[in-house]
Every structure is written in structure tokens, then in C-alpha cells.
Amino acid sequence: MTPTLHIFKCMGDMTRLRCMVLLHKEGTLCVCELTAALALSQPKISRHLALLRQSQLLLDSREGQWVYYRINPELPAWLFGVLDNLLNEVSIQKSLQEDVSRLQQMDGYPMLGKANKCCN
Secondary structure, three states: OOHHHHHHHHHOOHHHHHHHHHHHHHOEEEHHHHHHHHOOOHHHHHHHHHHHHHOOOEEEEEEOOEEEEEEOOOOOHHHHHHHHHHHHOHHHHHHHHHHHHHHHHOOOOOOOOOOOOOOO
């Protein structure tokens, strides 16, 4: 499978696509932030993030017991253009607005650098 085809296959799932778009917009997010934003279970989010990480679309970093994810900056430039375009798509915008709204309503958001209880 070509790298380009692999990227589109990974992003063909709506949960993974929502994760990618939200991470593109927000920068770095913890698993619990993605769980809150997407209103999905932690195991489901973790499974999708693991696939995106294994595909080298995402990078992760550990800070204590928390794992933070961000888009791999070494991805092809065209993919960032695709993500930019997705941020402007009306059909994605409604979903993204709901995701961002849930994220912002989360206690202690943003988590980065905070000792927070959400991921315990």
C-alpha cells in the first residue's frame, strides 16, 4: 500500500478523521480531552489513536501518567492543506463545533502541563 493510500485509509474512519481535524485545530490534546470532545469511550479513542500513531500520522508524548497527541509535523505538506480544507467544510464544521464546545466545557481544559484528574 502506498503511503498516500495508507493515509486516506486511516482517515477514512469518521472517529479518526475527527481526531485528526481536532488535533490540527487545537495542536496537542490528551486522551481524556479527546474522549470528552468526541463524546466517546476512552478505549475506543485510545484504539483509534494507537492506529494513527502506528501509521505515523500522530506523535505522542508522555507527561507523568498522561499521554498527549499531536499531528506529526513531518507529514506531507499536502495533508496539512487537506486538514485546512476540512476545517472549512460545512459538514465537518458542525461536528467540529460540537467537539470543540464539549472540549471547552471540560473541567480543567486545557490539560497540557496540568496535574489533572481526568485521565486517572
